[in-house]
Amino acid sequence: MSSIEYDKYLIGVPATTANVGPGFDVAGIALTLSLKLTVSIPKQKPAEHSLPVIEYTGLDSENVPLSPYKNLLTRVALYVLRCNDIPTFPSGVHILANNQIPFGRGLGSSGAAVIAGVLLGDLLGNLKLDKSRLLDFALMVERHPDNVTAALIGGFVGSYLKELSPEETNASQIPLAEVLPEYPPDAGENWGQDPPKPPKGIGHYVRFGWAPEIKAVAVMPQFELATAKARGVLPESYSRKDMVFNLQRLAVLTTALSRSPPDPELIYEAMKDRIHQPYRMALIPGLPEILASLTPQTHDGLLGICLSGAGPTILALATHDFDDIAKKIKQIFSEHGVEVAWELLSIDERGAYVEKLES
Ligand SMILES: Nc1ncnc2c1ncn2[C@@H]1O[C@H](COP(=O)(O)OP(=O)(O)O)[C@@H](O)[C@H]1O
Numbered sequence: 001m002s003s004i005e006y007d008k009y010l011i012g013v014p015a016t017t018a019n020v021g022p023g024f025d026v027a028g029i030a031l032t033l034s035l036k037l038t039v040s041i042p043k044q045k046p047a048e049h050s051l052p053v054i055e056y057t058g059l060d061s062e063n064v065p066l067s068p069y070k071n072l073l074t075r076v077a078l079y080v081l082r083c084n085d086i087p088t089f090p091s092g093v094h095i096l097a098n099n100q101i102p103f104g105r106g107l108g109s110s111g112a113a114v115i116a117g118v119l120l121g122d123l124l125g126n127l128k129l130d131k132s133r134l135l136d137f138a139l140m141v142e143r144h145p146d147n148v149t150a151a152l153i154g155g156f157v158g159s160y161l162k163e164l165s166p167e168e169t170n171a172s173q174i175p176l177a178e179v180l181p182e183y184p185p186d187a188g189e190n191w192g193q194d195p196p197k198p199p200k201g202i203g204h205y206v207r208f209g210w211a212p213e214i215k216a217v218a219v220m221p222q223f224e225l226a227t228a229k230a231r232g233v234l235p236e237s238y239s240r241k242d243m244v245f246n247l248q249r250l251a252v253l254t255t256a257l258s259r260s261p262p263d264p265e266l267i268y269e270a271m272k273d274r275i276h277q278p279y280r281m282a283l284i285p286g287l288p289e290i291l292a293s294l295t296p297q298t299h300d301g302l303l304g305i306c307l308s309g310a311g312p313t314i315l316a317l318a319t320h321d322f323d324d325i326a327k328k329i330k331q332i333f334s335e336h337g338v339e340v341a342w343e344l345l346s347i348d349e350r351g352a353y354v355e356k357l358e359s
């Protein structure tokens with residue numbers, strides 16, 4: 001990178017905790033861990049075309065593929081570029097990723113990577129897409145809106161997917177392998193078929209309030225659970241009783257978390273769930289005991305407790321005595337032979353951003 005001059009940008013995307021108990025595929029909270037990309041783009045087009053060079057630092061960086069045709073960030077970016085009639089990456093780009101979000105733990109690492117990839121595509125193509133269109137692209141990859149919307153917008157967010165026309169439904173359900181093919185390295189720019197463009201305005205959201213004294217204790221088991229696997233154990237349909245149970249709680253929770261001082265009795269009950277956690281118990285040793293044994297009565301400061309995203313991380317919302325709460329969860333996990341790390345996190349109000357850096 002010696003004599004070439006570069007424009008440099010920083011892309012930042014927060015981690016997220018999805019569901020928050022009853023809000024399966026609906027609610028998400030952006031948290032203060034992040035994925036950051038420092039992107040260097042040559043000011044002048046280099047004489048010879050070269051693919052982006054990717055480097056990683058931080059968590060879980062050892063096994064990430066560094067080929068831009070295999071790496072999730074750049075595959076998503078290339079999808080955005082190709083949908084906007086730009087057949088390949090600009091030449092001579094350098095991407096340095098610094099990751100604080102552990103992979104496969106239910107803290108939205110893939111959602112953050114997808115949002116970072118969409119913002120990268122937007123930046124490399126100088127597309128200036130608005131938030132709604134950025135979200136459309138992210139939803140073609142991630143498909144459930146809770147993590148990606150909270151990561152893009154920041155804060156505590158509720159989202160739904162628009163009902164689509166039959167043609168749009170077909171377009172949005174195209175297999176992921178066609179949206180994000182693992183491009184053959186020797187394909188040049190002859191990719192064959194055009195990628196499926198996302199229908200417009202798929203995702204809609206609203207930001208809820210958040211009482212500033214509420215913090216998130218994230219207790220992270222030291223094993224990965226792929227979201228796809230944790231979705232695979234869920235049933236296709238639910239009883240009316242269980243749906244009403246969740247809807248009642250979610251309706252209360254969205255406002256209860258915005259009230260100062262927060263009401264532990266109300267929030268604790270409102271964070272219960274019957275549509276995903278019961279089915280995921282078998283994948284996470286200790287989960288039933290953890291959910292049953294920490295309450296606002298046993299632990300002063302605790303507001304509510306649930307699985308973070310698809311797990312295996314446990315999310316405890318609390319106002320104080322964070323150490324005691326984490327210690328108890330750690331103890332139960334350890335009785336089941338599971339090692340953990342834990343962090344005290346705050347809500348990230350900013351959401352994803354792109355900043356120009358001094359060159
Ligand atoms: N920063 C990243 N760069 C490249 N790939 C990533 C990144 N973050 C996550 N991934 C991919 O996403 C996978 C985890 O996704 P997933 O199973 O949905 O778990 P999570 O709950 O962490 O989102 C990782 O194993 C990795 O393949």
Ligand SMILES: N[C@@H](CCOP(=O)(O)O)C(=O)O
Pocket residue numbers: 016017018019024025026105106107108109110111144146147227230231276308309310311
């Ligand atoms: N609603 C999804 C959320 C998955 O979140 P992740 O952080 O585990 O990817 C689900 O529960 O499957």
